[in-house]
Amino acid sequence: MxxxxxxxxxxxxxxxxxxxxxxxxxxxxxxxxxxxxxxxxxxxxxxxxxxxxxxxxxxxxxxxxxxxxxxxxxxxxxxxxxxxxxxxEGAQNHPLPVSTTFALAVAAIAERHPAVRDFLRVCALLQPDAIPEELFC
Known part of the structure; x- marks a missing residue:
């Protein structure tokens, strides 16, 4: 990789x-x-x-x-x-940490595509270098 x-x-x-x-x-x-x-x-x-x-x-x-x-x-x-x-709207209340921004983005996409949440949970269990890039293309 x-x-x-x-x-x-x-x-x-x-x-x-x-x-x-x-x-x-x-x-x-x-x-x-x-x-x-x-x-x-x-x-x-x-x-x-x-x-x-x-x-x-x-x-x-x-x-x-x-x-x-x-x-x-x-x-x-x-x-x-x-x-x-x-x-x-809500930009004034937007939290600063990147982790919060990422969590909000995941929650928003999971509302539209529930399988994305499951896919990301599976990826979280894997060793990052072992995840083939082709999964995301």
Whole structure:
């Protein structure tokens, strides 16, 4: 289980490599950018660099997580106002923890498709690396 269907490795990246990958994916840096533009960014916009470094640490350097985070960051940067307006009712009462967000998402999908809850419960019993990706495609 070394590569995701999109050709992205599932093995953790080194910290600097992860930061560069994330900044490229978020279109903060050019797709061909190397270490020098990343260094320039760290000097000129240290908060962007620090946020990317923190995100790499938080995701454990997992490329798929960084790919998705980078895509979201790009979308958020370009469509921030529209995205925030789509939060809907209850956004003020939305709990902060990711686990709560995940639980709410599972509950919502299970209402529409009850078998999803059972499927996720079975997956929770399995060793994560042993679950074939094809189950989710």
């Amino acid at each position: 070394g590569t995701h269907a999109r050709g992205i490795s599932l093995l953790p990246m080194k910290h600097r490599e992860g930061i560069l990958f994330l900044l490229r994916r978020a279109r903060v840096l050019e797709a061909e950018a190397t270490g020098e533009p990343m260094y320039q960014l760290s000097v000129q916009q240290p908060s962007h660099y620090a946020a990317a470094a923190e995100l790499v640490t938080a995701t454990g350097g997992l490329p798929l997580a960084l790919d998705q985070a980078g895509a979201y960051l790009d979308l958020f940067r370009t469509r921030r106002t529209a995205l925030l307006q789509q939060r809907g």
